[in-house]
Amino acid sequence: MAQHTYDKINSPHHGKVPSRVVSAVGSALNEDWSDDFREPRTAEFKDNFQKWWPYYLMMAPGLIYFAVFHYLPIWEAKLAFEDLRIIGPNVWVGLKHFVQLFASPAFVEVLLNTLIISAMKIAFVFPLPILLALLINEVRSPRFRQSVQSVIYLPHFLSWVVIAGIFIGALSPADGAINDLRDLVGLERRGYMTDSGSIRWVLVWSEAWRSAGWDSLLYFAAIMSIDPQLYEAAEMDGASRWHKMRHITLPGIVPTIATLFILNVGLFLNAGFDQVFNLTNDAIQDKIDIIDTYVFRLGITGGQFSLATAAGLFKGVIGMVMMLSAHFLSKRLTGKGVW
Amino acid sequence: MQKFKLTRRTLLAAISTLSMLAALPSAAFAASGDIRIVMKDLLTSNPEDVAHIERIEEGLRSQGHDIDITIVDLPSEGYAEKLNLMLLSGDIPDLIYFQGGDEQIAQQGVLQDLNPLIEKTTYLKDALWPHNEARLANYPYLLYVYPPRTKAAVMRADLLAATGKPAPTDLESWDALLRAIPGTEIGDTTVKYGIIAPNNTSELDAVFDPAFGVEATWMKNDAGEWINSRVSDAEREKLAWYSKLFADGILDPEFVTSNWEVKEDKFYTGQVGVVMGTAGPVIGIYETKMAQVNPGAELTLLEPAAGLQAVDVSKESRGFAIPVTTEQTEAVMAFLDFVASPDGQFLDRLGFEGTHYTREGDTLTATEKFGAWYPRFIISDPSEYTPPINALSPLAQSALDQGVTHFRPDNAFVWPAELAAAVDGAETYYRTSVFRFVSGELSTETDWDAFVQGWMDAGGKAMTEYAREALK
Numbered sequence: 001m002a003q004h005t006y007d008k009i010n011s012p013h014h015g016k017v018p019s020r021v022v023s024a025v026g027s028a029l030n031e032d033w034s035d036d037f038r039e040p041r042t043a044e045f046k047d048n049f050q051k052w053w054p055y056y057l058m059m060a061p062g063l064i065y066f067a068v069f070h071y072l073p074i075w076e077a078k079l080a081f082e083d084l085r086i087i088g089p090n091v092w093v094g095l096k097h098f099v100q101l102f103a104s105p106a107f108v109e110v111l112l113n114t115l116i117i118s119a120m121k122i123a124f125v126f127p128l129p130i131l132l133a134l135l136i137n138e139v140r141s142p143r144f145r146q147s148v149q150s151v152i153y154l155p156h157f158l159s160w161v162v163i164a165g166i167f168i169g170a171l172s173p174a175d176g177a178i179n180d181l182r183d184l185v186g187l188e189r190r191g192y193m194t195d196s197g198s199i200r201w202v203l204v205w206s207e208a209w210r211s212a213g214w215d216s217l218l219y220f221a222a223i224m225s226i227d228p229q230l231y232e233a234a235e236m237d238g239a240s241r242w243h244k245m246r247h248i249t250l251p252g253i254v255p256t257i258a259t260l261f262i263l264n265v266g267l268f269l270n271a272g273f274d275q276v277f278n279l280t281n282d283a284i285q286d287k288i289d290i291i292d293t294y295v296f297r298l299g300i301t302g303g304q305f306s307l308a309t310a311a312g313l314f315k316g317v318i319g320m321v322m323m324l325s326a327h328f329l330s331k332r333l334t335g336k337g338v339w
Numbered sequence: 340m341q342k343f344k345l346t347r348r349t350l351l352a353a354i355s356t357l358s359m360l361a362a363l364p365s366a367a368f369a370a371s372g373d374i375r376i377v378m379k380d381l382l383t384s385n386p387e388d389v390a391h392i393e394r395i396e397e398g399l400r401s402q403g404h405d406i407d408i409t410i411v412d413l414p415s416e417g418y419a420e421k422l423n424l425m426l427l428s429g430d431i432p433d434l435i436y437f438q439g440g441d442e443q444i445a446q447q448g449v450l451q452d453l454n455p456l457i458e459k460t461t462y463l464k465d466a467l468w469p470h471n472e473a474r475l476a477n478y479p480y481l482l483y484v485y486p487p488r489t490k491a492a493v494m495r496a497d498l499l500a501a502t503g504k505p506a507p508t509d510l511e512s513w514d515a516l517l518r519a520i521p522g523t524e525i526g527d528t529t530v531k532y533g534i535i536a537p538n539n540t541s542e543l544d545a546v547f548d549p550a551f552g553v554e555a556t557w558m559k560n561d562a563g564e565w566i567n568s569r570v571s572d573a574e575r576e577k578l579a580w581y582s583k584l585f586a587d588g589i590l591d592p593e594f595v596t597s598n599w600e601v602k603e604d605k606f607y608t609g610q611v612g613v614v615m616g617t618a619g620p621v622i623g624i625y626e627t628k629m630a631q632v633n634p635g636a637e638l639t640l641l642e643p644a645a646g647l648q649a650v651d652v653s654k655e656s657r658g659f660a661i662p663v664t665t666e667q668t669e670a671v672m673a674f675l676d677f678v679a680s681p682d683g684q685f686l687d688r689l690g691f692e693g694t695h696y697t698r699e700g701d702t703l704t705a706t707e708k709f710g711a712w713y714p715r716f717i718i719s720d721p722s723e724y725t726p727p728i729n730a731l732s733p734l735a736q737s738a739l740d741q742g743v744t745h746f747r748p749d750n751a752f753v754w755p756a757e758l759a760a761a762v763d764g765a766e767t768y769y770r771t772s773v774f775r776f777v778s779g780e781l782s783t784e785t786d787w788d789a790f791v792q793g794w795m796d797a798g799g800k801a802m803t804e805y806a807r808e809a810l811k
Contacts, residue, residue: 106764282539283595283774300420303443
């Protein structure tokens with residue numbers, strides 16, 4: 001019995017189990033073998049490598065890719081603390097660019113815009129795919145369900161250039177479909193794209209229109225993995241469809257929701273460069289100018305690479321802090337986190 | 340005797356060597372070397388570009404220069420950003436065409452002062468336009484020998500006639516004409532709006548700034564202090580007029596969400612009466628496209644209400660630069676001097692014989708493809724070179740002449756890198772506020788002081804303080 005448990009815990013299907021867990025389980029089962037688990041990590045790795053080397057080999061390209069393209073470039077973030085020189089070495093200037101950045105009234109406004117837009121997207125866009133997946137799951141006709149899924153996935157494949165064209169056209173105060181509808185119900189025509197009170201909502205709903213269908217795919221996959229026996233048992237106990245959704249489906253996808261929420265929080269300051277870049281105009285730029293567009297304008301176009309790197313680094317650090325906070329908070333509240 | 344003969348031979352040899360040395364200055368002018376050029380829309384994938392470079396090499400050889408030219412390919416889409424990244428990676432060609440982003444490079448001392456180099460040339464120094472000379476004096480790192488990129492206002496000739504108004508000559512007649520356009524019919528189309536400017540009011544400013552007294556970027560207030568024209572009383576009056584045009588349905592209400600393509604589409608389809616375009620080739624394009632969409636339709640060039648906006652001579656906004664890293668400065672200058680010479684201008688402005696023009700005796704005739712050719716490097720001042728075939732239509736040429744006639748240098752200057760964030764902040768604030776004034780969301784009567792304060796807070800204060808020192 002004890003030997004069986006040991007094998008199961010260390011089986012490749014269970015991945016790597018934290019040593020303290022292994023230790024605790026070992027202690028509970030058989031005090032004598034807990035010492036066997038605590039073999040040196042290098043020896044453990046060596047054994048694993050010898051056993052599973054083809055899998056490690058298959059992993060290698062991915063690891064190399066991440067190392068070369070995602071981790072090595074981090075070193076160059078030191079540019080935020082330097083003045084860039086094309087000829088000769090860069091000059092170390094410490095926090096000069098950060099001071100310049102935070103002293104700029106525009107950056108404060110840009111940061112505020114980023115936080116507001118991201119918060120609105122999390123609040124209004126994040127729940128939509130969950131809702132959509134739950135509703136699609138309730139559709140009984142497979143053909144109808146597949147049709148609905150295909151239709152709602154489609155906007156994901158459109159670029160923001162195209163989507164911007166669609167929204168600018170649809171929201172046009174002169175001949176846009178939305179304003180024609182407003183006309184029909186007796187409401188005044190409205191320039192959504194130039195109205196400082198409306199433009200952030202345009203960002204939120206255009207994001208929802210584009211991504212809700214595609215994002216629901218993950219939740220729908222999570223729903224599909226819920227054990228059907230749970231539903232059968234609930235039906236035998238007389239549960240309604242609402243009860244099954246409330247007490248089986250929703251709790252069943254909580255780990256997926258938690259993981260995606262944490263990842264979304266980590267990307268909190270990514271308020272959507274492509275979207276804002278394509279939907280902005282001079283009338284409302286002060287309301288939707290976000291860190292990414294600011295960095296692009298000042299850094300890439302304006303050639304202020306160090307200043308832009310400082311802004312980008314600031315964004316990255318804040319994102320990291322927020323993701324870690326969300327992870328640990330989620331672990332404490334739900335027991336689920338990213339790892 | 341033998342010894343004497345030898346001495347005489349030696350003497351003759353010495354004389355002939357001295358003669359050769361005496362001839363050296365002219366021979367030394369012959370440059371040689373391999374030069375690498377990076378330029379927007381100059382690509383090895385375009386056979387015309389490659390052939391054009393080859394015949395320039397041939398032309399250089401005929402002038403005694405042995406220069407090989409290599410095109411460095413860089414995608415046209417996002418050229419400025421990609422060029423910056425290429426230079427940062429350490430790949431620095433011998434001749435670089437910048438389309439913005441050069442200031443940061445120049446501030447690092449990477450670009451050569453072109454003035455002394457141009458001074459030594461035979462043709463290039465005379466090919467410069469007045470605005471080129473002014474810009475080179477202020478910012479000697481960039482060279483763009485082209486006519487000034489002023490804006491010109493045009494409208495359909497039959498629409499002007501249909502309004503019953505004369506061609507405008509001042510602000511009053513402009514106002515009357517613009518108000519007469521909406522509702523006027525041309526053919527089956529009823530024109531909806533009087534005028535449009537894409538994305539913002541810049542194109543309107545180009546034609547109407549002087550009419551309201553916006554004479555330059557920096558103007559003096561009543562106290563004799565320099566202030567930015569954007570917070571001047573003249574600007575306030577101008578915005579009040581734009582606002583009236585907007586409120587009365589004269590200015591297209593969707594101008595701020597219309598890009599240049601939408602602007603052109605509205606113009607060709609008769610939704611808008613008046614548009615502004617870059618003087619020269621762009622006006623020629625408007626003319627051609629309008630005739631294609633509406634056969635027989637002709638355009639009329641309109642005179643600005645009181646001259647054109649002052650031309651920024653703080654620096655070229657685009658152009659060629661030579662890095663200090665190159666060892667081929669002489670070869671690069673020989674190349675530029677050649678394309679500025681009559682032989683080079685002939686090649687660069689007329690295209691290829693048999694494709695873009697035909698020759699019968701001394702007479703050259705443009706083919707249908709002539710319009711597809713464009714000068715790659717230089718358009719000399721007309722006093723130095725006039726091509727046998729004018730690429731511009733009479734209307735496009737008139738627009739260009741209008742720009743030259745109304746040319747006035749502006750007093751804007753190049754900002755130091757430390758003020759980049761302030762300039763960006765003030766610009767964003769100004770552009771957003773302008774739309775709000777024009778659309779009526781803000782009033783020039785009641786909200787002006789708050790706008791001025793907001794502009795100052797957004798970065799204008801730092802700009803003004805710097806300007807007052809710079810313009811002393």
